[in-house]
Amino acid sequence: MRKYEMNFWREERYWTEECDVVYKVFMPVLQSVYRRFSGQKTKPGQKRFVSLDELYQMCQQANMIDDIFFDRSVNICFSLAMMTQVDELSSDRIFQMSFVEFLEALD
Helix, strand or coil, X not given: CHHHCHHHHHHHHHCCHHHXXXXXHHHHHHHHHHHHHCCXXXXXXXXXXXXXXXXXXXXXXXXXXXXXXXXXXXXXXHHHHCCCCCCCCCCCHHHCECHHHHHHHHC
């Protein structure tokens, strides 16, 4: 179960100085990738977001899916990166990945 304890992972691996340096160096590239793969399901006037399908498409085009990183791994990364929502029944926000959530899904 410790495998999916996200706060432990965030504190030990994600919220580190090393990770911050990498993000600062590659931020323009990451923003470009987000812009490229977001917006297919965005309604006019709505802020761009990445859907699960778009994240999966990005992983396929980057040849990330292989014998180690399976199709279902994309679903897990998407779900674990998404912030908990107050109302998941009547809101579709749980299917709309923001840029910050996108960054976490890539790790």
